[in-house]
Amino acid sequence: MKGPKRSLDVPKIVNAVLELLAEDPATVPTLRGVAARLGVRPNTLYTYVPDRAALEGAVVEHLLDLAGPAVLSGPAPWRERITAYALRLRAELLARPGAVPFFLSGPMNGPNAVLVGEGLLAAFAEAGLSPGDGARAAYAVIVHVLGSAALAAADLPGPGTDPEQVLLERRAALAAGPPLTSAASEVAAGWNSVEQFTWGINRLIDGCVPSLP
Amino acid sequence: MKGPKRSLDVPKIVNAVLELLAEDPATVPTLRGVAARLGVRPNTLYTYVPDRAALEGAVVEHLLDLAGPAVLSGPAPWRERITAYALRLRAELLARPGAVPFFLSGPMNGPNAVLVGEGLLAAFAEAGLSPGDGARAAYAVIVHVLGSAALAAADLPGPGTDPEQVLLERRAALAAGPPLTSAASEVAAGWNSVEQFTWGINRLIDGCVPSLP
DNA sequence: ATAAATTTTGTACAGCGTACATTGTGCATC
DNA sequence: GATGCACAATGTACGCTGTACAAAATTTAT
DSSP states (O other), X not given: OOSSOOSOOHHHHHHHHHHHHHHSTTSOOOHHHHHHHTTSOGGGGGGTOSSHHHHHHHHHHHHHHHTOGGGGGSSSOHHHHHXXXXXXXXXXXXXXXXXHHHHTSSOOOSHHHHXXXXXXXXXXXXXXXXXHHHHHHHHHHHHHHHHHHHHHHHTOOOTTOOHHHHHHHHHHHHHTSSHHHHHTHHHHTTXXXXXXXXXXXXXXXXXXXXXXX | OOSXXXXXXXXXXXXXHHHHHXXXXXXXXXXXXXXXXXXXXXXXXXXXXXXXXXXXXXXXXXXXXXXXXXXXXXXXXXXXXXXXXXXXXXXXXXXXXXXXXXHTSSOOOSHHHHHHHHHHHHHHHHTTOOHHHHHHHHXXXXXXXXXXXXXXXXXXXXXXXXXXXXXXXXXXXXXXXXXXXXXXXXXXXXXXXXXXXXXXXXXXHHHHSOOOO
């Protein structure tokens, strides 16, 4: 190879994105911000990545991996494997709401996305689903994880707001609503809690996997 | 009231957004684009709306209404009411992918959002769920609808691409994947179809509403 | 008729992603 | 060991975004 040595590579760039997210989890990183953190001019990144979308895709792939897709092929019973990965991916996303838009701004067709899909298919096959229903169920699980993460990210309180306080205000607002909303305000206010996420994904799995006839 | 007459109001502005979406469903409307269509300078909109987020919220409210929340309190059996509204909201979103980000860039706490929530709670109450479980189930349904719409919007083919062609390419790509993915490629390629959406939401409801013990 | 209130505009700014020509660097070749 | 080429990084720039702020225009109340 001729020419000057490369000062960066895609993993380094992805890492810079994660650093920005670690410092300010709710802010969507920008190309220029990433470049600045790497001590480089913005257009330098175009040597390693064709455009912003590709960078986002790389970050998505990294996060899918960070959530540990290995658990999907682990020794645990199939349901636990699914819920475990779902919970971990959700946790990674909620820890970095600024990364959530990356998952929703382009197709998820990278290697790790395929790997996760395959893992889900395996789990659902083990549960007794046909390949077709397995595919539908796997997709439904992805929808549930990304959907609830996206809704949670959309509802972020301003920085430096007490979560407890937010919960109370949310509950009060719901309690002032129509009758059923008001009656369920206590539960409804905690829609973005781990408990309710777990409840939802388990009900989804229940519906996908018919219990004994 | 003193001062010159207002030339606009929020509904007119929302309407302009919908017109832009009708002409170019996949492109997210911008403040400046909306202003241009109304024959007005960009900053004029700030007389009617505090910022972009508020405009987005107004559009969300309009679309929630456009999907016809009345069906939720209609005479049909509870399950049909839920799936009917879900299908209609999904249809409105898929017809305007450019509006999907609006649903995910701020809290959904407008009157119509509350109304939809109340309708879902009523349906699930009729199904025999406790208020708490009803709230969890209603939230899960919202997650499913918005999540699948968001994923579908993220996967939009370039403008002027034949959907049939896209399906074939997607299927081929999946067929080249790992074993289970490959085996399910036919079904998996159609993940954003109405049929699979219906399947998913019905399975979700199945899981939420315990059948006879 | 004048004054006050309020809408609309003009102008501007900082930030975004990205294109293009230029400069600089380092290996392969002579 | 000098030379030239291939490539990386930069400088500069464009069009776009949302949004301030002060000036102008318009309508009503006095």
